[in-house]
Amino acid sequence: MDYPWLTKEQIDVQARRLLHAAFGAQARERRVNLEELVCDYLSERDRLSFDDECDIPTHNGHVVLGRTLPITGKIEIHRVLKQDGVDGRYRFTVAHELGHWTLHRPLFLASLGALDLFEHLSDDSVLVSLERSVFPDHRQPVAREEWQANRFAIALLLDPEYLREEFSLRFNDRPVARRDAPWNLRSSTLPEHSALLARAEINGHPPLCDVFGLSAEALAIGLRQHGFAVEEAGLI
Ligand SMILES: [Zn+2]
Numbered sequence: 001m002d003y004p005w006l007t008k009e010q011i012d013v014q015a016r017r018l019l020h021a022a023f024g025a026q027a028r029e030r031r032v033n034l035e036e037l038v039c040d041y042l043s044e045r046d047r048l049s050f051d052d053e054c055d056i057p058t059h060n061g062h063v064v065l066g067r068t069l070p071i072t073g074k075i076e077i078h079r080v081l082k083q084d085g086v087d088g089r090y091r092f093t094v095a096h097e098l099g100h101w102t103l104h105r106p107l108f109l110a111s112l113g114a115l116d117l118f119e120h121l122s123d124d125s126v127l128v129s130l131e132r133s134v135f136p137d138h139r140q141p142v143a144r145e146e147w148q149a150n151r152f153a154i155a156l157l158l159d160p161e162y163l164r165e166e167f168s169l170r171f172n173d174r175p176v177a178r179r180d181a182p183w184n185l186r187s188s189t190l191p192e193h194s195a196l197l198a199r200a201e202i203n204g205h206p207p208l209c210d211v212f213g214l215s216a217e218a219l220a221i222g223l224r225q226h227g228f229a230v231e232e233a234g235l236i
Pocket of ligand 1: 096100127128130133149
């Protein structure tokens with residue numbers, strides 16, 4: 001499958017549209033209710049079959065966290081993610097698969113008429129999400145469709161307006177620079193700095209990552225994307 005280039009804005013709009021379609025225009029919970037989105041809304045609208053108790057085998061030796069089967073209409077999530085303590089990873093992986101469902105499934109459906117049965121059953125019609133693609137470590141390039149699904153996941157789980165409100169409660173609505181006191185001695189890279197902000201309990205408020213139900217690392221990506229965590233104040 002050839003996955004077309006999409007701009008960040010195009011991906012963000014698709015995530016917002018899905019939220020709006022599922023939950024309407026009213027204020028939502030900060031922590032997006034994925035169960036309602038998947039098991040109520042998408043199972044009804046798209047006949048999505050969702051299984052988060054799957055024992056998914058490795059793929060060429062790599063751990064697979066989730067799979068989207070666009071033609072069968074299925075999303076599978078590895079059952080290890082249902083264990084305690086990895087709720088943020090579970091939620092991010094589900095949102096990542098919803099990215100494939102929203103952005104990439106229509107491509108498969110559009111080409112369905114041109115495929116024969118053999119091709120239906122081939123690897124090409126399963127989107128396999130390796131652990132190293134869903135949670136990349138920046139040392140390896142990520143395939144275009146995986147990058148797109150990750151961008152979608154952040155946009156789905158982290159409403160920029162809610163993030164701004166919650167950030168203001170803790171950090172006074174100003175970007176926090178890694179090189180400024182009191183943060184300047186606590187981290188050596190911007191990703192580390194932004195993860196510290198994501199985990200911090202400030203002014204009696206719970207950590208931002210808990211509010212949105214994300215891992216600190218995923219919340220940190222959102223803080224950098226929206227300019228709340230920066231390297232130097234002078235760059236703001
Ligand atoms: Zn994927």
